[in-house]
Amino acid sequence: MRTLPVLLLMLVVFTPQLHGQEVDAPQLPGQGDVRIIVDISGSMKANDPENLRQPAVRLLARLLPQGTEAGVWTFGQWVNMLVPHGAVDDEWRQNAVEKSREINSVALRTNLGAALDKASDPYLSGGDLSNTDFILLTDGKVDLSDDASVNAEERERILGPLLAGLVERGATLHTVALSEEADLEMLEALATGSGGLFSLASSADDLNRAFLQSLNAAVPQEQIPLNEEGFRVDEGVEEFTALIFWGEEETSATRSLALINPAGERFSKNSVADNMAWSAETGYDLMTVTGPVAGQWQIEGELGEGSRVTVVSDLRMVVSPVPTSFTADEPINLKVAFFEEDARIQNADFLDVIDVIVRLTASDGRSGSKTLSPEQPPEDGVYTDRIESLPAAGDYDIEVIADGTTFSRQFSAVTRFIAPEASIASPIDISEVEAPVADLPAETDPEAAPEPEAAGPEPVSSAPDVREKEAEATLLWIWGLGGGAGLLALVVGAWALLRRKKADPEDSGAERETLDDLEAEAEDADDDLPPVIEPEPEPEPEPEPEQAPEPEPELEPDVAVPELEPEPEPEPDFGLEDFDLSEFDDLPDSDETSPDDPEDDRKKRE
Structure with missing residues (x-):
């Protein structure tokens, strides 16, 4: 296994080339523009009693990438630009941290429309919002007047x-509702209508995570994997920021957290190194280290849900944008590539030591994963896959993890799978379904059976013609059986009369006439039988056709069976062929190995 310095040296010798014509390959993201809009109406006193909007805004300010355009607005009856829109740098961050303390709950109304108007004013960016994301937080509804019609008219305008x-103009809106009393329908419509995320923070404690998800969708940042054992920093990392959320039962009084570097040195919020900044807020701790030592770093303390480590590095993993929702008709086309500064890496010696893994996690914690790395890395350096379907509708976390032993990166996003409406997914198996009585003859008597209709144009049907031929053969068999039975009855009757004649010679003349009449009637009956049927003493239940038809694929029957429940749809497999779904209790057991063993995944594909 080569170390990262050797790999970087090889990158210099073997200069990677870009495929500029491949428009669908991952591209380095452009400069983002994030505009934060915060509700300060009086109802926030009840829904955010501890005013956790302040640390949530500070979290965004500290995590926004350098050079990103950003601004903060507050609104109630009036709209105020709390932090001027501009390029994010140390000065902008410091101003945003200080101004966040002015967020309160004193406004009388909720003028949401005016807040969107002000934050999207053309003078801020010349009118182009193609790279702009709005993060909107509110706990209420449109409230301009005591007149309900005025509020309804404004809602329709929004x-x-x-x-x-x-x-x-290209804008994307991410909306966060801080209360069930908010206009959830309107907020979700704003998000879905613009391709953004909608979140409901059931309590103020969930606000930080909702803001973080919105920020991650607006400006995805380089991450490195974090677990209970810590995280590994490679030599290409110029700076890292560790965001560690509180555990479920932790409070400011019980919170205990330490950061340990590869040399074993221990740091805390009260004891930091010169190249370290530590911010302890309600709900989270944020530690930034510039020029970190390469190696394994450890976190001493509880890792709350959503904790992560972001990095600044010239060596980057870029993932194509993940839509906030998808369907089977509009799947996720996932593409992953690595960049050294501005050039896509195509060097096989570098890519060959990296395993690229995709992991999906449902809201209830079940997960599945797949290794995208083939035996030979892609020549163009682009790893691809397609996610078409998931076991059930709902929200899913999607992670892309690159592991090269001395180099690792991680990408995370949230997406929602929208399942199709219930429908019959496969043809009904009619082999176990009794045909309706109306489709069969009521009597076996040939006189009662209807004459077959003259052959006409063949109807257009998706069902095979074999059933029609079988029905015709069955009808002819019934006719033949009835005719044979009638003929047999006549013969038996004639035989009985002949015996009677021999027993009584005086009546022989009359019996002879009767016998002649019976024989004539038998001949007439034989002439009336269908010419294509020969009476058989032991007819087969279903006579074999002269030539067996070629097998045809089973198609959906043309006989409606309304009382049948549609067969359950086959369980989807995440749309990723090699997913390990053993942790999904609603799916069939899988014999696949753990998703954490990429080498075993490769062996399976062989």
Whole structure:
């Protein structure tokens, strides 16, 4: 296994080339523009009593990448630009941290439409919002007046012309509701209508994670994997920021956290190194280290849900944008590539030592994973896969993890799978279904059976013609059986009369006439039988056709069976062929190995 310095040296010798014409390959993201809009109406006193909006805004300010355009607005009855829109740097961050303390709950109204108007004013960016994401937080509904009709008219304007104008200019809206009393329908419509995320923070404690998800969708950042054993920093990392959320039962009084470097030195919020900044807030700790020592770092303390480590490095993993929702008709086309500064890496010696893994996690914690790395890395350096379906509708965390022993990166996003409406997914097996009585003859008597209709044009049907031929053969068999039975009855009757004649000679003349009549009637009956049927003493239940038809694929029957419940749809497999779904209790057992063993995944594909 080569070390990272050797790999970087090889990158210099073997200069990677870009495929500029491949428009669908991952591209380095452009400069982002994030505009944060915060509700300060009076109802926030009840829904955010500890005013956790302040540390949530500070979290965004500290995590925004250097050079990103950003601004903060607050609104109630009036709209205020709390932090001027501009390029993010140390000065901007410091100003945002200080101004966040002015966020309160004193406004009388909720003028959401005006807040969107002000934050999207054309003078801020010349009108182009194609690279702009809005993060909107509110706990209420449109409230401009005591007159309900005025509020309803403004709501229609927001969801109509205002939203349409923002989408036309390229904007994306991520909305966060801080209360069940908020206009959830409107907030979700704003998000889905613009391709953004909608989140409901059931309590103020969930606000930080909701903001973080929105920020991650707006400006994805380089991450490195974090677990209970810590995280590994490679020599290409210029800076890392560890965001560690509190555990479920932790409070400011019980919180205990330490950061340990590869040399074993221990740091805390009260004891930091010169190249380290530590911010302890309600709900999380944020530690930034510039020029970190390469090696294994450890976290001493509880890792709350959503904790992560972001890095600044010239060696980057880029993942194509993941949509906030998808369907089987519009799947996720996943593409992953690695960049050294501005050039995509195609060097096989570098890519060959990296395992690329995709992991999906449902909201209830079940997960499945797949290794994208083939035996031979892709020549163009682009790893691809397609996610078409998931076991059930709902929200899923999607992670892409690159592990090269001395080099690792991670990407995370949230997406929602929208399942199709219930429908019959496969043809009904009619082999176990009794045919309706109306489709069969009521009597076996040939006189009661209807004459077969003259052959006409063959109807257009998706069902095979074999059933029609079998029905015709069955009808002819019934006719033959009835005719044979009638003929047999006549013969038996004639035989009985002949015996009677021999027993009584005086009546022989009359019996002879009767016998002649019976024989004539038998001949007439034989002439009336269908010419294509020969009476058989032991007819087969279903006579074999002269030539067996070629097998045809089983198709959906043309006989409606309304009382049948549709067969359950086959369990999807995440749309990723080699997913290890053994942890999904609603799916068939899998014999695959753990998703954490990429080498075993490769052996399986062989």
